[in-house]
Amino acid sequence: MSAPIEVVEREFGELALNMGPQHPSTHGVLRLILHLSGETVVKADPSIGYLHRGVEKLSEHLAYDQLAPVYERDDYLAPTANSHAYCLAVEALGKIEVPPRGRWMRAFVAEWQRVSSHLVWLGTLGLDLGGALGGGTTLYMHCFREREKILDLLEELTGTRYHTNMNMIGGCRYDLDGAMAAKSVALSAEIARALPELHALAGDTGIFRERTEGVGVITKDLALSLGVTGPTLRASGFPTDIRTAAPYDAYPELRFEIPVRQAGDALARYQVRMDEIAISLRLVDAIVEGLPPGPLFSRKPIKNPKATKLPAGETYVAVESPRGELGFHLVSDGTAQPLRLKINAPSFANLQAVPHLLPGGLVADVVAILGSLDPVMGDVDR
Amino acid sequence: MPAAEVVGALGTRFSATPYALGVELHATALLEAARALRDAHGYRYYVLASAIERKETIEVVHAVRHPDTHDTIFLKAALAKDALEIDSLAYVWSGAEWHEREVFDLFGVRFRGHPDLRRILMPDEYEGHPLRKDFPMDTPWGYRPAKTEPAP
Numbered sequence: 236m237s238a239p240i241e242v243v244e245r246e247f248g249e250l251a252l253n254m255g256p257q258h259p260s261t262h263g264v265l266r267l268i269l270h271l272s273g274e275t276v277v278k279a280d281p282s283i284g285y286l287h288r289g290v291e292k293l294s295e296h297l298a299y300d301q302l303a304p305v306y307e308r309d310d311y312l313a314p315t316a317n318s319h320a321y322c323l324a325v326e327a328l329g330k331i332e333v334p335p336r337g338r339w340m341r342a343f344v345a346e347w348q349r350v351s352s353h354l355v356w357l358g359t360l361g362l363d364l365g366g367a368l369g370g371g372t373t374l375y376m377h378c379f380r381e382r383e384k385i386l387d388l389l390e391e392l393t394g395t396r397y398h399t400n401m402n403m404i405g406g407c408r409y410d411l412d413g414a415m416a417a418k419s420v421a422l423s424a425e426i427a428r429a430l431p432e433l434h435a436l437a438g439d440t441g442i443f444r445e446r447t448e449g450v451g452v453i454t455k456d457l458a459l460s461l462g463v464t465g466p467t468l469r470a471s472g473f474p475t476d477i478r479t480a481a482p483y484d485a486y487p488e489l490r491f492e493i494p495v496r497q498a499g500d501a502l503a504r505y506q507v508r509m510d511e512i513a514i515s516l517r518l519v520d521a522i523v524e525g526l527p528p529g530p531l532f533s534r535k536p537i538k539n540p541k542a543t544k545l546p547a548g549e550t551y552v553a554v555e556s557p558r559g560e561l562g563f564h565l566v567s568d569g570t571a572q573p574l575r576l577k578i579n580a581p582s583f584a585n586l587q588a589v590p591h592l593l594p595g596g597l598v599a600d601v602v603a604i605l606g607s608l609d610p611v612m613g614d615v616d617r
Numbered sequence: 618m619p620a621a622e623v624v625g626a627l628g629t630r631f632s633a634t635p636y637a638l639g640v641e642l643h644a645t646a647l648l649e650a651a652r653a654l655r656d657a658h659g660y661r662y663y664v665l666a667s668a669i670e671r672k673e674t675i676e677v678v679h680a681v682r683h684p685d686t687h688d689t690i691f692l693k694a695a696l697a698k699d700a701l702e703i704d705s706l707a708y709v710w711s712g713a714e715w716h717e718r719e720v721f722d723l724f725g726v727r728f729r730g731h732p733d734l735r736r737i738l739m740p741d742e743y744e745g746h747p748l749r750k751d752f753p754m755d756t757p758w759g760y761r762p763a764k765t766e767p768a769p
Contacts, residue, residue, distance in 0.1 A: 460663060
């Protein structure tokens with residue numbers, strides 16, 4: 236005689252799911268602890284720090300002239316933005332002049348890297364949204380094909396494709412000659428021609444719009460209180476751009492518009508970034524056209540970096556990196572090393588929105604929201 | 618750049634002294650000054666929190682900004698090294714939450730009333746606060762090989 240069948244009723248509560256730190260959609264080493272009810276996210280807890288290299292601690296042990304290349308490793312999709320902000324901070328504290336041509340060349344590389352960084356963002360967003368966009372890799376390959384040409388141009392200009400070491404305190408290293416200027420103009424026209432193609436593969440498709448429209452809305456109040464920055468802030472209706480709000484280098488002399496969207500969702504962030512690519516392409520042309528003659532660098536050749544000392548004081552200088560406001564809060568006590576250097580990273584500020592955006596959405600929205608925020612983990616963890 | 622009249626208003630109300638980037642004030646006045654800055658003066662955009670270690674004190678710094686005029690003001694409060702506790706601003710600007718966690722993680726400053734004060738960059742079980750000047754640089758946590766090889 237068999238025992239009666241026992242019926243056990245079990246209630247499924249929340250499921251805690253680990254996403255990352257090795258997940259391909261987390262853009263590096265971000266770990267998200269998702270609390271799920273069914274397929275709906277109830278709570279999200281990002282865990283960061285897997286790429287923490289102690290750059291701020293290292294700053295307190297190196298001389299000022301040795302530090303600019305160190306910061307280029309932070310935000311590895313737009314390396315010059317980091318050294319750019321650092322050099323501006325040191326120049327502000329040390330009252331070091333930069334010659335006009337040096338300032339314009341900095342902006343030249345910064346704008347090309349903005350385009351290249353946004354192309355990486357669009358390509359990886361295509362990968363994240365995956366099968367919905369023609370197998371995913373289609374958009375990725377188109378973006379990386381265009382980006383490759385920019386890296387080739389930067390290689391010809393600076394000798395390296397990526398960490399260009401362009402900026403140094405008091406100016407920059409590499410000069411643009413006539414042949415390279417012509418190449419830059421031709422390249423910007425070429426990428427401008429490819430932009431409609433990228434739109435056709437991404438924003439113009441119904442599937443892309445359905446995955447991003449109304450997803451991950453950052454309201455105006457939340458955007459201000461969290462301090463999100465860059466395209467994420469502009470997609471929430473604030474036309475704030477450091478290049479016009481607190482202009483530096485060549486930007487006071489350049490005219491350009493700031494794209495704004497009111498919706499605050501993932502689609503708005505896509506539209507702002509795509510507009511920015513087109514504007515940056517026009518900007519590099521304007522820079523090539525208006526490049527003033529003269530020297531690139533204002534200081535004597537540096538033989539002993541430890542001899543460079545800054546007066547005691549405190550300053551905060553920010554640049555508009557492709558991800559937003561990248562600020563350096565530099566405190567000097569008059570010695571050859573910073574007393575304290577805080578990097579205000581745009582990805583850190585933007586990633587902070589994640590616990591506010593994910594609850595209520597589906598797991599599939601997580602990758603769309605993360606992709607639209609464009610965090611770079613090297614920038615978040617420093 | 619800080620707006621002169623806001624610095625002046627904070628100075629008279631919270632006895633704050635102006636400096637290059639904003640105001641220095643007493644740690645007990647920080648929370649009230651932050652509320653006044655947000656509600657009365659419209660500084661609704663949060664920029665950053667940081668800390669600076671001096672000889673006797675650790676200074677906690679918050680930077681906030683007016684979204685329309687783009688004026689940035691720094692609030693600085695000094696803490697004695699044996700009493701590292703200050704009011705959290707995470708309920709005034711939600712952006713302060715992670716920034717304060719970072720200051721706690723790297724400097725060991727405790728934030729009173731913070732919703733979730735955990736380490737953020739270093740591992741949870743890490744000991745010490747790496748950005749302190751007295752943090753031993755020659756003993757990285759767990760990664761240093763033993764000086765003498767154990768006998769086989």
